[in-house]
Amino acid sequence: MTRTLHALTVLVSLGSAVLGQAAAQSADLNVTLYAANPEAPAPGSGWETADLIRAASGANLKFTMIPTGADGDNKIGALAAANSLPDLFEIRNRTLFYQLIRQGQIAPVGPLLTLMPQRTRARYSSTTRNGLVNENGQMYGLQEPAALSRQYGIMVRQDWLDRLNLRAPTTLEDFLNVARAFTERDPDGNGRKDTYGYCGVIDFDNSGIFPSLGLGNHFQWIYGAYGVPGTWNYRNGTAFAANLRSPAYRQATEYVRKLVDARVMDPDWATMKRSDLRNRWQQGRCGMFFESVGGFNAGFKNFDANNPRGDATFIAAPTGPGNHRSMGTYANAGTLLVVSRKAMDAGKGQAIAKLLEWANSGPGYMQLVFGTKGLDYTLVKGVPTVTNRNATERLTDTQLKYLSLNGSTQELKARYATARYSDGRSVSLSDLLAFTQRRNNWIDRSGDLVVPAAPNQADIDRYVSESLVQFVLGQRPLNDSSWKSFQDGLNGLNFTAYEKNAAAALRANGYLK
Amino acid sequence: MTDVLHPSPTAARATARQRGLQRAWRHRGLYLMLLPGLVWFVVFRYWPLWNAQIAFKDFQPVQGILHSPWVGLGNFTQFFHSYYFTQLMTNTLLISFAKLLIGLPPAIVLAVAIHESTRGRLARFTQTVTYLPHFLSWVIVFGILLAMLSPSSGLVNRGLQATGLDPVNFLTDPGRFRFVVIFSDIWKETGWSAILFLAALIGISPSLYEAAEVDGATRWQRIRHISLPGMLDVIVLVTLLRLGHILDAGFYQIYVLYSLPVYSVADVIDTWVYRQGIQNFQFSLATAVGLFKGLIGLLMIVVANRVARRYAGQGLY
Numbered sequence: 001m002t003r004t005l006h007a008l009t010v011l012v013s014l015g016s017a018v019l020g021q022a023a024a025q026s027a028d029l030n031v032t033l034y035a036a037n038p039e040a041p042a043p044g045s046g047w048e049t050a051d052l053i054r055a056a057s058g059a060n061l062k063f064t065m066i067p068t069g070a071d072g073d074n075k076i077g078a079l080a081a082a083n084s085l086p087d088l089f090e091i092r093n094r095t096l097f098y099q100l101i102r103q104g105q106i107a108p109v110g111p112l113l114t115l116m117p118q119r120t121r122a123r124y125s126s127t128t129r130n131g132l133v134n135e136n137g138q139m140y141g142l143q144e145p146a147a148l149s150r151q152y153g154i155m156v157r158q159d160w161l162d163r164l165n166l167r168a169p170t171t172l173e174d175f176l177n178v179a180r181a182f183t184e185r186d187p188d189g190n191g192r193k194d195t196y197g198y199c200g201v202i203d204f205d206n207s208g209i210f211p212s213l214g215l216g217n218h219f220q221w222i223y224g225a226y227g228v229p230g231t232w233n234y235r236n237g238t239a240f241a242a243n244l245r246s247p248a249y250r251q252a253t254e255y256v257r258k259l260v261d262a263r264v265m266d267p268d269w270a271t272m273k274r275s276d277l278r279n280r281w282q283q284g285r286c287g288m289f290f291e292s293v294g295g296f297n298a299g300f301k302n303f304d305a306n307n308p309r310g311d312a313t314f315i316a317a318p319t320g321p322g323n324h325r326s327m328g329t330y331a332n333a334g335t336l337l338v339v340s341r342k343a344m345d346a347g348k349g350q351a352i353a354k355l356l357e358w359a360n361s362g363p364g365y366m367q368l369v370f371g372t373k374g375l376d377y378t379l380v381k382g383v384p385t386v387t388n389r390n391a392t393e394r395l396t397d398t399q400l401k402y403l404s405l406n407g408s409t410q411e412l413k414a415r416y417a418t419a420r421y422s423d424g425r426s427v428s429l430s431d432l433l434a435f436t437q438r439r440n441n442w443i444d445r446s447g448d449l450v451v452p453a454a455p456n457q458a459d460i461d462r463y464v465s466e467s468l469v470q471f472v473l474g475q476r477p478l479n480d481s482s483w484k485s486f487q488d489g490l491n492g493l494n495f496t497a498y499e500k501n502a503a504a505a506l507r508a509n510g511y512l513k
Numbered sequence: 514m515t516d517v518l519h520p521s522p523t524a525a526r527a528t529a530r531q532r533g534l535q536r537a538w539r540h541r542g543l544y545l546m547l548l549p550g551l552v553w554f555v556v557f558r559y560w561p562l563w564n565a566q567i568a569f570k571d572f573q574p575v576q577g578i579l580h581s582p583w584v585g586l587g588n589f590t591q592f593f594h595s596y597y598f599t600q601l602m603t604n605t606l607l608i609s610f611a612k613l614l615i616g617l618p619p620a621i622v623l624a625v626a627i628h629e630s631t632r633g634r635l636a637r638f639t640q641t642v643t644y645l646p647h648f649l650s651w652v653i654v655f656g657i658l659l660a661m662l663s664p665s666s667g668l669v670n671r672g673l674q675a676t677g678l679d680p681v682n683f684l685t686d687p688g689r690f691r692f693v694v695i696f697s698d699i700w701k702e703t704g705w706s707a708i709l710f711l712a713a714l715i716g717i718s719p720s721l722y723e724a725a726e727v728d729g730a731t732r733w734q735r736i737r738h739i740s741l742p743g744m745l746d747v748i749v750l751v752t753l754l755r756l757g758h759i760l761d762a763g764f765y766q767i768y769v770l771y772s773l774p775v776y777s778v779a780d781v782i783d784t785w786v787y788r789q790g791i792q793n794f795q796f797s798l799a800t801a802v803g804l805f806k807g808l809i810g811l812l813m814i815v816v817a818n819r820v821a822r823r824y825a826g827q828g829l830y
Contacts, residue, residue, distance in 0.1 A: 271772040462776060
């Protein structure tokens with residue numbers, strides 16, 4: 001009897017162990033990332049990559065793709081409010097990141113580092129970069145080094161320049177003159193006054209460029225030409241302050257007003273969305289416009305169809321007084337991956353580490369970044385080259401690539417291949433990217449990532465942006481007394497405390513001496 | 514002393530309860546039909562009230578609603594002390610009251626016009642055409658407005674330019690933006706609002722109109738003395754219900770239409786809550802403002818109901 005009981009106990013134990021292992025192996029791993037290829041859908045069932053991930057990490061991948069921008073941030077915020085965060089997810093909104101730390105919803109990732117030695121060595125060995133995700137001595141995120149930043153710039157219609165016998169502008173003065181010619185001298189030759197010199201919108205998207213207080217990304221190059229791009233001026237040392245305190249900031253605003261008064265900008269600029277802007281340059285209504293390489297690639301076919309012999313290319317950021325020039329500011333940090341505390345408590349840390357290690361290099365890296373070998377890409381002299389497969393299917397296959405990107409040249413060449421006009425001309429998108437990244441004097445403001453949001457951040461953002469728009473639209477005079485009144489108004493928003501907190505955070509993290 | 518004619522209070526209560534139950538059983542079909550509605554109210558209206566306590570807490574999802582720390586009226590104070598509080602209240606009330614006062618008459622007029630029309634086909638066509646915009650999303654309406662009002666390519670501005678006038682940027686001019694908001698709302702919703710009034714008109718006995726016609730009443734007199742009084746109940750009802758939502762100035766509409774140049778005249782409580790509460794993840798603050806709006810709405814309904822009962826002889830309850 002005793003022997004039988006012992007045998008039963010052993011059997012039950014063995015069964016439990018096997019079941020436990022099976023349960024562990026079949027555990028779901030919820031991964032949520034911003035859309036890597038928004039133009040393509042999320043992968044469906046039967047995705048080969050999911051099978052490979054199951055083999056590599058022992059977990060069933062449940063992948064959710066969220067939209068970029070505020071909609072995606074809100075989605076993560078809503079999941080957090082419902083205490084239903086995914087196991088592993090990407091986070092772009094730093095306010096939310098710090099809030100989740102404070103609320104204890106995300107776990108320190110230190111214990112994962114030893115479980116993925118190769119990835120840690122390759123990606124998480126920079127003390128400075130890791131400092132961007134440290135809080136109270138703990139590392140709360142996996143800050144990827146590869147940033148697909150600085151892909152924006154001013155594009156110009158080279159064919160219009162040629163037609164009007166003009167040279168690409170290099171200074172602010174040139175810019176206004178060329179913009180005026182594009183507006184008034186019928187550059188498309190259709191006999192109608194339906195073109196504008198410059199098209200930009202008020203946009204604060206934070207992918208690829210750091211949005212600053214004020215008029216947003218599409219006008220930062222003007223503030224850059226006056227030496228005050230971005231929100232903060234790191235160079236002032238102990239006199240650290242927001243750029244908008246500088247007299248140069250007012251001069252830059254006056255230049256924007258000059259563009260508005262000269263009527264060389266699309267008059268809908270203050271109400272248009274980015275999609276409206278894209279429609280307009282594709283329709284051939286903009287002589288110069290602010291765009292990213294990715295955005296140009298997405299609209300290239302329409303542009304080519306609407307503008308036979310059309311030719312658009314980047315120009316370098318125009319130079320302003322004092323020889324300043326910069327297209328804007330950026331963060332030298334890429335994707336931020338975080339792990340929810342629930343996932344860590346549920347013992348999913350090991351599976352997450354296995355997945356990330358697999359995604360770091362070798363077959364896993366190639367699968368996530370380039371897709372399935374032979375189907376999505378082939379190796380030509382060691383360089384992954386996309387096949388003729390339907391682009392949407394290829395892009396769907398690589399929706400998880402934010403787990404893998406390392407910023408190598410071959411990645412960029414695969415993403416930004418060559419675009420061909422219908423008349424046989426071609427343009428290398430990776431060359432365009434290289435141009436805008438290298439020739440625009442972008443300013444590294446990675447430190448902005450550690451600046452805490454003010455409790456009334458939305459009011460501060462509104463006050464500054466609204467005031468500047470009123471100045472440039474002429475709804476408010478732009479003179480000494482109105483500018484002083486604008487500066488004085490900051491006191492009512494406790495702006496000085498915001499500046500002080502920014503300075504303290506930047507000093508604490510070594511960004512300010 | 515109790516007898517058959519004077520039963521004891523306990524016995525009387527038991528009898529009344531029994532009668533009530535018998536009555537309920539007799540009308541069980543009706544009660545059954547009522548049940549889904551009641552369940553809906555309990556689940557989606559009353560149960561969330563329990564969660565509204567996060568308005569008084571620093572909501573921590575990990576700790577749950579019950580265990581999040583109390584902050585008293587801190588979230589309310591943050592809203593009341595916000596830099597734009599006065600402007601937000603002014604904009605919200607102005608836009609809301611304007612939509613109510615300017616938007617209601619066209620719906621009444623449209624309902625009366627359709628009701629008075631002797632051409633059935635034309636009336637039905639008009640009704641369909643006027644309520645179709647209700648089904649358009651505000652994003653589509655924004656596209657239509659941009660096509661109409663854009664200073665670069667809008668139809669209206671092309672017309673202005675053709676007559677030698679300067680183009681007007683209706684969507685960025687603070688002096689004109691509220692008109693765009695109010696009149697686009699009227700254009701979109703008048704047909705839909707008219708349905709209720711039309712239903713009230715159809716409910717009026719035709720014999721009243723026939724008798725008035727026999728007595729020689731003109732069409733205007735019939736409208737004034739039969740149609741409008743016949744609609745009064747519904748007009749009061751609609752007004753009271755709308756007053757309950759007086760601090761909802763139309764989030765979707767404003768959010769889609771507004772832009773930085775017109776924030777000073779267009780930013781309303783809900784858009785502020787979206788930016789400060791939702792986009793900055795201050796959910797307790799967002800709930801506090803929601804609760805505040807609800808209380809003001811309740812107060813408005815109670816006061817307006819009393820006023821309506823006193824002066825119009827009609828009320829919601």
